[in-house]
Amino acid sequence: MQAAGPLTVTRLEGGLADAYAAVLCDLDGCLVSGATALPGAVDFARSCGPRLWIVSNNSSDTAASLSDRLATLGFDIPPERILLAGEQALRDIADRRPGARIYLAASGRLEALARSLGLSPVTLMADVALLARDPDFGLVRLSQLVRVLAGGAELVVANPDLVHPGADGLPEPETGALLASLAACWPDLTYQTVGKPQTALLSEAMRRAGVEAAEALFVGDNPLTDGIAAQRAGIAFLHVLPPVLAAPGPTKGD
CATH class of the missing domain: 3.40.50.1000 (HAD superfamily/HAD-like)
Incomplete structure (x- = not known):
């Protein structure tokens, strides 16, 4: 319909x-x-x-971790029926570039998933970089990201959202806000998004x-x-x- x-x-x-x-x-x-x-x-x-x-x-969770979290709130949604931008971005990278060296500006859950998919997280000389909702994003991470991109790494951005609604009704910074800081340092930035x-x-x-x-x-x-x-x-x-x-x-x- x-x-x-x-x-x-x-x-x-x-x-x-x-x-x-x-x-x-x-x-x-x-x-x-x-x-x-x-x-x-x-x-x-x-x-x-x-x-x-x-x-x-969502580019912080995996389908499995989100399914578990939702279960505590009364939802019964198995991982097989959950599609998330961060996880899908990693799976796409693993399919396109098996065994790639990857720079991750992402949560620990996504780093663990990357390793399970056969990708190799690195801080220098990366083949590809993934920008997701990284809770530890700051000046050090931003500087590292600029350097791996200057070295020729492909950039994949999980999603372009600037914010998402927080529990108190105020905006919570999202991946797009981190992307804006990166673009301020690298004006000719090129990337692909998944979400x-x-x-x-x-x-x-x-x-x-x-x-x-x-x-x-x-x-x-x-x-x-x-x-x-x-x-x-x-x-x-x-x-x-x-x-x-x-x-x-x-x-x-x-």
């Missing part, structure tokens, strides 16, 4: 996605805020059951689910990443408004 236009809601609840064979859903701002499940989100996930796929620009608004994560979710675009719904809170990705993929889009912007009742978007 293809919607005539994006539907806007203030919160998720059971039954909203009953008409779709697959429900692709963003994480922060839709299902959770920080370490808290958003109102109605657990019921929404239960109503979707195995039709629900997490498609997120939304690119469609790779959505396409992979639909492939795994065995559905066509007309049978899928994408649920997201950011029209500049989620909305554009859904439009590019030809998928109906359900826009979840941030609480501060929420207006009463569902309304059709223009």
